[in-house]
Amino acid sequence: MKKLLALILSAVIIMNLAAACGDDDVTEESGNEGSVYFLNFKPESEAAYKKVAESFTEETGIPINIVTAAAGTYEQKLASEITKSEAPTIFQVNGPIGLESWEDHCMDLQGTDLYEMLSDKSLALKDGDEVCAVPYTVEGFGIIYNDSIMQNYFKMEDSVVESVDEIKSFDTFKAVVEDMTAKKEELGIEGVFASTSMASGEQWRWTSHLANVPFYHEFHSLGEELDPVITALGSESVNFSYNEGFKNMFDLYINNSVTAPTLIGGKTTADSMSEFALGKAAMVQNGNWAMSQIAGVSGNTVTEDDVKMMPIYIGAEGEEDSGICVGTENYLAINDEASDADKQASLKFLEWLFSSETGKNYVLNDLGFISPFNTFEDDEKPADPLGSQVVEWISNKGVTSVPWVFTAFPSDEFKNRFGDALLQYAQGTGDWNNVVTAVTENWASEYALTR
Template sequence: MFKSKKILALIMTVFMSMMLFAGCGSQEKKEVSEEKDKVEVNVFQFKVEIAKELEEAVLAYEKEHPNVKINIQTVGGGDDYGAALKAKFQSGSEPDIFNVGGPQDIKDWMNKLEDLSDQPWVDLALPGILEGATVDGKVFALPFNIEGYGFVYNKGIFEAAGIDPAKIVDYKSLEEAVKALDEKIKSGALKEKYPLLEAVFEYPAKETWVTGLHTSNAALGQEFSNSIEAFNAEKVSFKYGDGLKKLIDLQANYSSNKDQKQKLNAVDYTRQAEEGLAIERVAIIQQGNWVYGKIKGVDEKVANNLDILPMPIEGAKEDSIPVGVPMHWAVNKDSKDEVKAAAKDFLNWLYTSDTGKDYIVNKFYFIPPLKGFDNLEPKDPLGKAVKRYAEDGKTIPWVFMGYPTGWGMEILGNDIQKYLAGEYTWEELISDAKAQWEKMR
């Protein structure tokens, strides 16, 4: 009897051990399976202003989609995103989601672009917003947002100087206001209220995307009707070249480096925005609504007291600002099918889900490129300003997305630096820029 119980106990022990071992094996298989099903999406993006907020949006998405892991790498601001993207692909570490500009970028990257025509957001696109990313009726990228830029200014400084911004509607009135403000700064009349204020402008010539793309677009955006026309143009005439010169000279001559303009070539985005406008060291900077978050990060009170003046090219449409799509999201067609599916789902979630839309408007401070954001109007003053210009029809198109690859930043931007340093005359700048356009096209 006793021996039988011992045998039974032994059998039970062995059985339980086998069951436990089997359970562990099953658990291990389950964990391996779950890990195997985990999809990883690598994103390589350029918008430094939303880097932190995009990471937060990713965490929100991953919480709803636990089988997806999204890695974000941001390269932009003072760095050349286009060059960095090429290097990324050449390294063999191809991103699954990356950014492309307009027609020229679409052409350059066509062999890597997934056709996104069947995505839910396509039918929600605002009229004309997909033109720069459409080829032969197929849509290859999702627009980031709608942005506008011009002369972002501190309303408080203008009020203290007795300048009415509503009267600045053309180049002449802008120049008069700048001269009046400069006199107030030089006389010390604003010193008590704005002790750090030293100049009207800060012009970051180191940032060739500011000069070679954005400043130039104020003129070329009136020579070409859209980025497609610029893309198809064999030549550039600089019809409004004199007006462009005046706009550049105005910013340089009334900057903190007016007596040594070559020093402007060392001024970067941070010096202009966070160490310039945000601390009220300067009153105006050439930037767009995307700069709100950077200024807010330094001084929210200053950020909420900003607005945008026109960016007038004399002899052209002078009471307007350039408005357009800054960049697009693209999906790498050579990524694995399950990765592409997750990449598309994330982008769709970001622009169509309630959570995603909240990030787009209230965290990224984007003006949406799609319908369906009716109850999410821009809350920041610069977003409101761009919307105001758009509603009033006071806009010119962004055509720099149609410039020959590298021409805006590497040719024109560098030529502007040479002009500021006294190495080029304006005529030499125009001559070189024209010749290089034809050669690169």
């Protein structure tokens, strides 16, 4: 009797154990309809996606699970999620370099409505004839400025220029910035630029975005007819020939800032954006995605009408004709290893989001994406001020947008090494030559490793 009891008890314990391990599979019961598991890359859009998910399930009955990876951890989250039996059915690829790791997991989107909807088919990420991933938003970055502070400056009697439109080159820009620094008390700002955030993991605004400009000019100078991004992808080495331009701009940022150059190692992007939102700084380099961050700072003094964007100039030839940097590193792919029902459900979700009235409404008003799909009419543009600034720059025929060459930078390691050298330079513990060597050497070594 005792023996039996012991046996039963131990069986119960083991069963509990087994049950505890297998708790995740609740979503399995949706039948043959399929279900969607979307691993979201943008933490700033998490709340919006939850709303999207709710109304999608309401309209179609397809269950959808949206999980958001914490900032900067997407790759590792995806690497662990994708091995699970309930793997993400929709995931994000961050461009041609990211595609190399996830190629094998991407379903061929050739012939799907999602791909057909794309206004410019060349935007999709391809591997030979196979369409691996489709971009879902186009973004732009440049120098965001607070127009009310700028207007105050322009009203001064001895201002260098009288309108932002007159700033068409690095020299003019530098003169304006340095004059504004001299008059910062009268303008009521602590510095022209918000902090040059160089904390660990926060260096992307310089090592990706600012670096995009000199590298665009470098690859562009190799031949007008070449696509700079594709040229960059195939380049074993770089000269960093516009490094002087990069240095001049970077020096301008750190020497006319709210924060002393030796202190920027502790600053984050969020710090910079709040300095801008609180009116302590007149300018900050960032892209249209930053609008939610600016608007979200409590006590912010910047009105939406005053948030404007202008291009980054580094003193390269012919740069007066170039606009802000426009491109994308947001591509969506569908997991090839998911069941057919799940794949269909996932496609249906994306098509619904980017073509149905309800979906488009969310895209424009909640997610704030500038979508590259032909289902959006010309007058259907995002409502947020920076988004409309980007649209304005893209449609400004006088200038050519600078493509996102940085999506072809060989690896994150390259950017990190670049950032390390840059931080040392800013703090005065390393010289500029180290930055140039870090860029050229690591480009070559990382290119060799990843190809």
